Amino acid sequence: MSGAAALGIDAGSTTCKAVAVDEAGKIVGRRLEPASPRIDEQASRLLAELRTEVGGDPPVGATGYGRKRVAASRVLTEITCHARGAFALLGRPGLLIDMGGQDTKVIRLGKGGEVLDFSMNDKCAAGTGRFLEVILGRLHVPFDEVAGQVRRAGRAVSVSSTCTVFAESEVISLVARGEPLEGIVKGLHAALASRVAALARVPDGTELFMSGGVALNPAMVSALAEALGREVHVVPEPQLVGALGAALAVA
Amino acid sequence: MLRRIQYELSGHLVGPALLRAKEWRRRRSRRGLAPKAGPFGPPLESARKLKELMSLHYLQGRFADGAVPVAWVTSGFPVELLRPLGFFTLYPENHAAMCGVARTVPELSDAVEKEGYSRDLCSYARTDLGCVATGKTPAGRLPKPDLLACCTNICQTVLYWYKALARRFGVPLVLIDTPFVYGEAKPHHVAYVREQLEELVSVAERVSGRRVDPQEFVAVIARAKEGSRLWGECLATARSRPAPWTGFDGFFHMAPIVALRGSEACNAYYRLLLDELRDRVARGTGGIREERHRLLWDNLPMWFAVRELSTLFAEQGFNFVCTSYTNAWAEAGVLVDPADPYGSIARAYTHIILNQDLTNRLGILRRLARDYACDGAVLHSDRSCKPYSIGQVDLKDRLGEELGIRVLLLEADHNDPRAWAAEPGENRIAAFMESFG
Numbered sequence: 144m145s146g147a148a149a150l151g152i153d154a155g156s157t158t159c160k161a162v163a164v165d166e167a168g169k170i171v172g173r174r175l176e177p178a179s180p181r182i183d184e185q186a187s188r189l190l191a192e193l194r195t196e197v198g199g200d201p202p203v204g205a206t207g208y209g210r211k212r213v214a215a216s217r218v219l220t221e222i223t224c225h226a227r228g229a230f231a232l233l234g235r236p237g238l239l240i241d242m243g244g245q246d247t248k249v250i251r252l253g254k255g256g257e258v259l260d261f262s263m264n265d266k267c268a269a270g271t272g273r274f275l276e277v278i279l280g281r282l283h284v285p286f287d288e289v290a291g292q293v294r295r296a297g298r299a300v301s302v303s304s305t306c307t308v309f310a311e312s313e314v315i316s317l318v319a320r321g322e323p324l325e326g327i328v329k330g331l332h333a334a335l336a337s338r339v340a341a342l343a344r345v346p347d348g349t350e351l352f353m354s355g356g357v358a359l360n361p362a363m364v365s366a367l368a369e370a371l372g373r374e375v376h377v378v379p380e381p382q383l384v385g386a387l388g389a390a391l392a393v394a
Numbered sequence: 395m396l397r398r399i400q401y402e403l404s405g406h407l408v409g410p411a412l413l414r415a416k417e418w419r420r421r422r423s424r425r426g427l428a429p430k431a432g433p434f435g436p437p438l439e440s441a442r443k444l445k446e447l448m449s450l451h452y453l454q455g456r457f458a459d460g461a462v463p464v465a466w467v468t469s470g471f472p473v474e475l476l477r478p479l480g481f482f483t484l485y486p487e488n489h490a491a492m493c494g495v496a497r498t499v500p501e502l503s504d505a506v507e508k509e510g511y512s513r514d515l516c517s518y519a520r521t522d523l524g525c526v527a528t529g530k531t532p533a534g535r536l537p538k539p540d541l542l543a544c545c546t547n548i549c550q551t552v553l554y555w556y557k558a559l560a561r562r563f564g565v566p567l568v569l570i571d572t573p574f575v576y577g578e579a580k581p582h583h584v585a586y587v588r589e590q591l592e593e594l595v596s597v598a599e600r601v602s603g604r605r606v607d608p609q610e611f612v613a614v615i616a617r618a619k620e621g622s623r624l625w626g627e628c629l630a631t632a633r634s635r636p637a638p639w640t641g642f643d644g645f646f647h648m649a650p651i652v653a654l655r656g657s658e659a660c661n662a663y664y665r666l667l668l669d670e671l672r673d674r675v676a677r678g679t680g681g682i683r684e685e686r687h688r689l690l691w692d693n694l695p696m697w698f699a700v701r702e703l704s705t706l707f708a709e710q711g712f713n714f715v716c717t718s719y720t721n722a723w724a725e726a727g728v729l730v731d732p733a734d735p736y737g738s739i740a741r742a743y744t745h746i747i748l749n750q751d752l753t754n755r756l757g758i759l760r761r762l763a764r765d766y767a768c769d770g771a772v773l774h775s776d777r778s779c780k781p782y783s784i785g786q787v788d789l790k791d792r793l794g795e796e797l798g799i800r801v802l803l804l805e806a807d808h809n810d811p812r813a814w815a816a817e818p819g820e821n822r823i824a825a826f827m828e829s830f831g
Binding site for chain 1: 801828831
């Protein structure tokens with residue numbers, strides 16, 4: 144191994160991601176773990192592991208909510224890093240929807256991959272990965288069964304509230320009323336997608352991309368595509384896009 | 395009589411002496427300390443005079459009731475009608491901003507929330523009603539009003555807020571209702587406002603026990619017009635590169651044009667400030683050390699975080715060179731005309747930015763962004779000020795498309811820190827600044 148050009152770390156609210164990239168900007172090493180409350184320890188350990196794996200002592204770019212706790216040569220917000228990472232993988236402008244644990248970001252990418260504009264969910268976590276995580280947990284639906292359940296569901300049971308706390312009690316009463324579990328899960332996805340769609344306001348002729356951990360959930364991707372009325376392309380290795388962008392910023 | 399002597403002494407003799415002594419002690423304690431290195435340019439010399447002017451105003455206010463007639467007034471009220479009658483005017487909004495800066499709002503708001511006022515109400519209203527309920531104020535004491543004077547050109551909330559005050563104090567409330575302006579005010583709108591102004595004068599005369607002296611009235615209008623013109627000139631110095639001050643400085647230096655409009659003290663202050671700003675322009679002294687980007691701010695400031703936010707931006711070379719809020723007092727105030735007192739006041743106060751449709755508001759923002767050569771804008775979506783915040787999503791899109799500038803919508807509140815999520819908020823600001831490359 145010739146050694147890496149840069150390391151990137153994305154210390155998010157739910158998971159901590161780290162990557163090593165080579166001179167061409169290709170990911171040559173990766174780490175992903177649930178986020179630890181001791182961000183600095185976790186970050187240095189993951190970075191040390193990557194250094195051992197790829198060799199050398201390349202510069203580090205950091206992003207994510209815990210970015211300020213990481214010893215890095217450059218610290219940037221997730222918005223800039225997701226834009227940079229996604230553009231490096233896709234090479235074309237469009238609208239990038241990054242659905243992470245704590246927030247959902249809609250980023251408009253220019254022709255050169257620059258951030259033209261962005262919007263985010265308001266102060267609460269409704270419309271984010273956390274929303275699904277909490278409620279699916281409550282319904283005892285494991286993540287790998289979600290897509291199958293939604294596929295099997297006949298009609299979506301309407302879930303009106305997108306507040307995580309209120310939706311939880313709403314879902315419990317739907318279960319108590321005897322509504323089918325699959326339909327409720329489908330309804331949750333539709334509720335979440337409509338919230339993101341309101342944030343996205345997609346201009347005609349714009350390509351849609353998706354990154355972040357939630358993009359690994361095919362049911363969410365198709366719910367979004369339905370709500371926005373067009374195809375949604377998932378960026379390769381969507382969870383690592385922020386860390387990749389951070390690495391590219393120092394490469 | 396005794397009260398009157400206390401009032402005059404506090405304003406002209408004891409107050410100034412006390413403030414000078416305080417300033418002398420402050421300077422002595424800081425002697426030998428190196429000025430703090432930060433992202434800002436040298437502080438404005440006038441700021442000391444501003445502090446003295448406003449402190450004296452509030453100090454005198456402590457002794458105003460019983461000495462002279464006292465009116466509590468909304469920021470958009472035609473105060474030109476009250477000055478000739480010798481009213482001491484207190485601006486609850488200006489005072490609430492002081493509480494915001496002093497970070498006492500949650501405590502004051504809690505007091506009225508317990509009385510049943512909702513947290514969804516304007517945080518200025520909650521602050522003011524909280525001060526009245528608890529008697530707590532950074533000014534020491536607020537004079538009781540003899541008259542409440544309210545104009546709906548800034549919002550409808552003021553009407554209900556002042557009605558609550560009227561019940562509490564048992565004093566007359568005068569209301570000037572201004573029809574909302576689409577395009578330009580129609581002649582019958584102006585006539586409607588004008589009639590109310592004439593009615594108001596008779597109430598104010600009764601409360602003050604004086605008659606309006608037409609000559610004094612005309613003189614006040616001329617002074618108010620001149621004050622607004624001077625304030626506009628001060629703001630316009632920021633068209634220079636670098637801007638000699640920051641828009642956030644402007645939020646503090648606007649206090650006299652809001653609270654002392656129509657007085658000679660107000661105009662004298664702005665002449666002083668203008669001299670200093672022009673001098674800074676001539677010397678190339680900036681409000682921030684390194685001005686890389688010039689921004690426009692829309693809506694009220696977040697009083698509880700002005701310093702933190704301005705530092706956050708200034709550290710990265712971003713300066714707010716204009717704000718639609720401080721501009722409001724330069725824009726409408728100059729429309730008053732001593733040659734047509736009632737007609738021009740009716741017109742001027744109907745054309746306040748918040749009383750105008752979205753097309754007009756977009757026009758103002760577009761003009762400011764162009765005149766001040768801004769390459770970005772921050773629109774503060776103010777939870778407490780719905781009339782100012784409505785339509786900002788469209789304003790953001792249009793400004794971005796038409797001027798090719800970057801625009802950030804920032805959700806917060808002008809006075810209640812509990813409505814500001816600092817971590818995600820500052821994250822957005824950081825991302826916004828990064829997008830400039």
